[in-house]
Amino acid sequence: MTLRQDAAGQAGTEQAGAEQRAGADQHADDAARSSSGKQKLAAARNAFEHAHEDKPVHDIPRAIEAVLMVADEPLPLVTLATAVGAPVAAVRQAIDGLVADYDGDTEAGGVRRGFELREVGGGWRFYVREEYDRLVADFVTDQAPTKLSQAALETLAVIAYRQPITRGSIASIRAVNVDSVVRTLLSRGLITELFADAETGAINYGTTDLLLQQLGINSIEELPLISPLLADGTEGFDGDVR
Secondary structure, three states: OOHHHHHHHHHHHHHHHHHHHHHHHHHHHHHHHHHHHHHHHHHHHHHHHHHHHHOOOOOHHHHHHHHHHOOOOOEOHHHHHHHHOOOHHHHHHHHHHHHHHHHOOOOOOOOOOOEEEEEEOOEEEEEEOHHHHHHHHHHHHHHOOOOOOHHHHHHHHHHHHHOOEEHHHHHHHHOOOOHHHHHHHHHHOOEEEEEEOOOOOOEEEEEOHHHHHHHOOOOHHHOOOOHHHOOOOOOOOOOOOO
8 A cells, every 4th residue: 555545535534524523413412402492492391380370369369359259159278279270279368368468457557347258058249238238228129210121120020929039040931141130139228138048159149128118018018919920820939829
């Protein structure tokens, strides 16, 4: 072998080694970039999930207030916990704090509010304090228009003849949603919440003395018989029907 051939072979070997080293370096760089990208993606995903996990329970007391503000029925702790995305224990603690706040019992010397957060039938709901009941009733009566809608009259008749009766039973008889109508009748002072069912917590409604005054009768027993007005005398009214 000549010196020229030996030099050429050595140069070829060095070039191949350089190419192998370059390829290895490139592979390492690619792997590093891939690992970095995965780490960044994981970090971004964790940040996103953490942000969305924190959002529902960012301020539990304020979230509970917002939900209770639009509730038509007392809400159990489990329902509130589901609504605000917080543990039941945390909701219980927040409820206790809100009750103390509204009652003016906080260490900071809070002011007693004109409303209260009260547990009724296993659920929680806002109520006007007893000492302001008459004031609110008078205000609502003065502000409300005098004429009731056909839907309100029909619902009022169902309550008058079937009391005590729950909102669900009223809706079943009328075959429509009666939430807004019941609220209207409550605001007019024509019906009232009598008691909560011990098993379901559903509110039972009945008529008030104001309705008797408006009808010019002394007792609900003086209402005219309804059975002659029904197709078979009992449709929609199980049991004893006047």
